[in-house]
Amino acid sequence: MASVFFYEPYYDIERLVNQAFAPRDTQSTFQRQQNLVDGAVRSLKPRMDLHENDEQNVVTATFEFPGVSKDNIQIDVHNGRLTVSAETKEAEDVNESEYAVRERRFGKYSRTLQLPQGVKDEEIKASMENGVLNITFPKTTAEQAPKRITIS
Template sequence: MSSSRHPYEPFLDFDRFFDDAFNARVNRVLTNAGDDDRPTSSVSANLALSAFKPRMDLHEDAERNTVTVLLELPGVKKEDVDVQVENGRLTVTAENKLPVEFEEAGYAVREIRYGHFLRSINLPRGVEAKDITASMEDGVLRLTFPRDIPSQVQDVQRVPIS
């Protein structure tokens, strides 16, 4: 689990370990949600449906000095997506809202994920919000930013020793 293996997501392997364990539990909750002999609470079913980390592809192009991130956000409207940069991390949050025309109690099968989505990645040193372009088409958010920012020359300042 070294950060050099996944510089954009240093805890990716750790996250996958817990995602696999959590997804196994979620699948059991959802699979058994309608079984009479194995009761499940609507609270745990709702929690399972609302917990979502969008799938991501991340591609580095050394020749063009770019990183392109693709995030799957099926059913999410562009205006419900927020992209922020803070402390060297890019964070995408979104919300897919449950259709209001259906009553909660009427679902026989409910597999579509609704709720808040979140994904964060580390940015290369020096990348700021102004360096990132974002577009969304067909439920896929595309973010592009520089792979490397040339280091800015800083004036050398001497510190006097007393």
């Protein structure tokens, strides 16, 4: 049984094109990144790798959260969807005009995955080390595994 995971391959391309053609004014990089999309502020998406292990019947989602402690990351499960989110804030003690180069991103990070049907909350495990969050959950549950029916 193949799992279905939604992935937005063009998200980064769209973001880069929008940044390239954004007006160069006094707005900070963060303010330019937070342009309104469809009437809502678009949050940043953490980088993710998704690995399926058929032998162990496990899916591992690995997220990058550089510089974010595990206490500042939220993992929520609702209606079969797993949402990982965090928020980083820029230092307020540095004046904007004092930067020579500014590439770090600040703001709300969020990513949502559709879980396989039947996954229970207690089957989801999370660990974090060096800014890398690993979340594992079953690829299929016993209830979803194929069953053979014998003919009587």
